[in-house]
Amino acid sequence: MTSAPRATPCLAADDSLRIETAPDGEERFFRADGSVEYTYARPFILELEITRRCNLRCLHCYAHAGSESANELSRAEIRGFLDQARALGIDELSLTGGEATLHPDFVGIIDDALERGFHVRFVTNGTLFDRPLLRALCARPIKLITISLDGVSPEAHERIRGPGSHAKTMRAIDELQAAGFALSLITAFSKLNVGELDALLGFCVSRGLDWQVQMTSAKGRCPRPVTLSPEQYYWLGQKVAAAFTARLPINIVPMDDLAMPSLYEPLSALWGTWKGRCVGGLLNLFVRANGEVTPCSAMAFPGCAVGNLHRERLADICGEARCRKLLEERFGKLSGVCASCPFGHACRGGCPDILYSMCERPTENEYCFYRLEQQELLAAACPNRSEE
Amino acid sequence: MPTSPSLAEAEALMAERCFTESIAAFELHLAAEPQDLRALLKLGICHLLNRSRGAFLDVHRRAEQVIARIGTLPADVVQLYELYRGLIVRVGAASLVAGTLVLNQGCTESKLADAGAAAAPAGEGADAGRIEHRPQHRYSGGVRLERQAPDERVALPPAESSRARKRYGVGMRLKVPADGK
Numbered sequence: 001m002t003s004a005p006r007a008t009p010c011l012a013a014d015d016s017l018r019i020e021t022a023p024d025g026e027e028r029f030f031r032a033d034g035s036v037e038y039t040y041a042r043p044f045i046l047e048l049e050i051t052r053r054c055n056l057r058c059l060h061c062y063a064h065a066g067s068e069s070a071n072e073l074s075r076a077e078i079r080g081f082l083d084q085a086r087a088l089g090i091d092e093l094s095l096t097g098g099e100a101t102l103h104p105d106f107v108g109i110i111d112d113a114l115e116r117g118f119h120v121r122f123v124t125n126g127t128l129f130d131r132p133l134l135r136a137l138c139a140r141p142i143k144l145i146t147i148s149l150d151g152v153s154p155e156a157h158e159r160i161r162g163p164g165s166h167a168k169t170m171r172a173i174d175e176l177q178a179a180g181f182a183l184s185l186i187t188a189f190s191k192l193n194v195g196e197l198d199a200l201l202g203f204c205v206s207r208g209l210d211w212q213v214q215m216t217s218a219k220g221r222c223p224r225p226v227t228l229s230p231e232q233y234y235w236l237g238q239k240v241a242a243a244f245t246a247r248l249p250i251n252i253v254p255m256d257d258l259a260m261p262s263l264y265e266p267l268s269a270l271w272g273t274w275k276g277r278c279v280g281g282l283l284n285l286f287v288r289a290n291g292e293v294t295p296c297s298a299m300a301f302p303g304c305a306v307g308n309l310h311r312e313r314l315a316d317i318c319g320e321a322r323c324r325k326l327l328e329e330r331f332g333k334l335s336g337v338c339a340s341c342p343f344g345h346a347c348r349g350g351c352p353d354i355l356y357s358m359c360e361r362p363t364e365n366e367y368c369f370y371r372l373e374q375q376e377l378l379a380a381a382c383p384n385r386s387e388e
Numbered sequence: 389m390p391t392s393p394s395l396a397e398a399e400a401l402m403a404e405r406c407f408t409e410s411i412a413a414f415e416l417h418l419a420a421e422p423q424d425l426r427a428l429l430k431l432g433i434c435h436l437l438n439r440s441r442g443a444f445l446d447v448h449r450r451a452e453q454v455i456a457r458i459g460t461l462p463a464d465v466v467q468l469y470e471l472y473r474g475l476i477v478r479v480g481a482a483s484l485v486a487g488t489l490v491l492n493q494g495c496t497e498s499k500l501a502d503a504g505a506a507a508a509p510a511g512e513g514a515d516a517g518r519i520e521h522r523p524q525h526r527y528s529g530g531v532r533l534e535r536q537a538p539d540e541r542v543a544l545p546p547a548e549s550s551r552a553r554k555r556y557g558v559g560m561r562l563k564v565p566a567d568g569k
Contacts, residue, residue: 263436263437263475263478263479264478264479264480265478265480268480337405340406341405342438342439343439374405374437377433377436377475378402378405378437381402381430381433381468381471382399382402382403382430
């Protein structure tokens, strides 16, 4: 009889950071102990899409993952790239896909990263965990495994991810948690699963799992009609904010698309998580399976690549702060309601993904919480004058 | 209906979202007509929309003084006043002004307390303690950060914050069907 495998603990420090505001008003980001400053030349974490292959065809997939993309990075190329990243001082690595575990060298890539001193985490749909993979992972100190779960009910989850996926994902959650891995869940909300919000929160709390929450945006495979309307998004924000501010025994992790200004409790708590600007390229840097570098995994739309590792060195891409330039050039200007908004100088339009994927113009955020509140308030206070 | 050029201008500027200019025009009008409760309440709403929560609450205090002076709430202002009172709850400042709200018709301290209790999650008392955000927010692509210096114009003072944040769903007006469709 063989005993159940146990995860090797990862002794890396947690991810706590410190933000300071410089005299010029710029936010600066440091490791919690102050020993490292994160900059565009030395981002906090590298997110590496090791393959576009995926066994599922999720309706909302931003990456349009499925079959292998042309010119995917080989393991040897990934090794060289990891060396470059370490030379910049980066020591946090997140492996994504497609489905990362589908990469034929998945465990080998983890070994390459660990040998170089990276703290490794990865995102998975959880449907491909078999005994050998579980044993292999148990033998390695993995910092965090994040599993995509879009519904507690099989119907909601499989409406998005396809038949048969729910049971496999739930089994992976059971097995990974039983083995003692640091585990969290991630949910992207659309009209297809927003009704699952309370059930998902309850599940996370009952299982002691941290929960990363975001909105599905209209890019990749995701059709616009299934995405949330601004009003539904406001409702989602209120629910997430209520959980975020409640004294729950888990961490609720709202992503930056939810960090919008609001006048009201509890929504204004999410505004408190906004870091003064999009931190794509500064805290996280994303590398696609074809070598393209973008500020963030969510920026999966044309014209957002700042370089390609098949042709350029990471030190050049980071050293020239290309991500910052891209964000400032494409998203730095505001128009319409946002141009005169009292929050505008602080939010800068909010998450570029929402601006680009969900709004008519990338200079005016129709999903802003404050914008909806302002509209509602002006209509009530000036019923004969309010516009829009 | 506007009764002075500055009031008409103030209301127009407010509708155009020029809140700073609108505030100045409202103040000009109020200097001439300090008892104009409607203008006063709209001034407060402008302050709120302009991210000046403190000024919004100050205006409420001014409005209370006017109401105390005139003895009753004019019928044509009731709706606006109700809106204002609702805003005080929604911004999480009810505890700061509860003492003055009891002076007015249809609004008592107990009603406010009921509103808070109805919005609170089951099992949480009125003073359930302060909120703690644990530092180690890990997620798939990096970290979550707590801002060390939240915006002073919108942040709540700590004690009030604790009370407000434990509420579960204050201001949830917008609904989607359970199936999300």
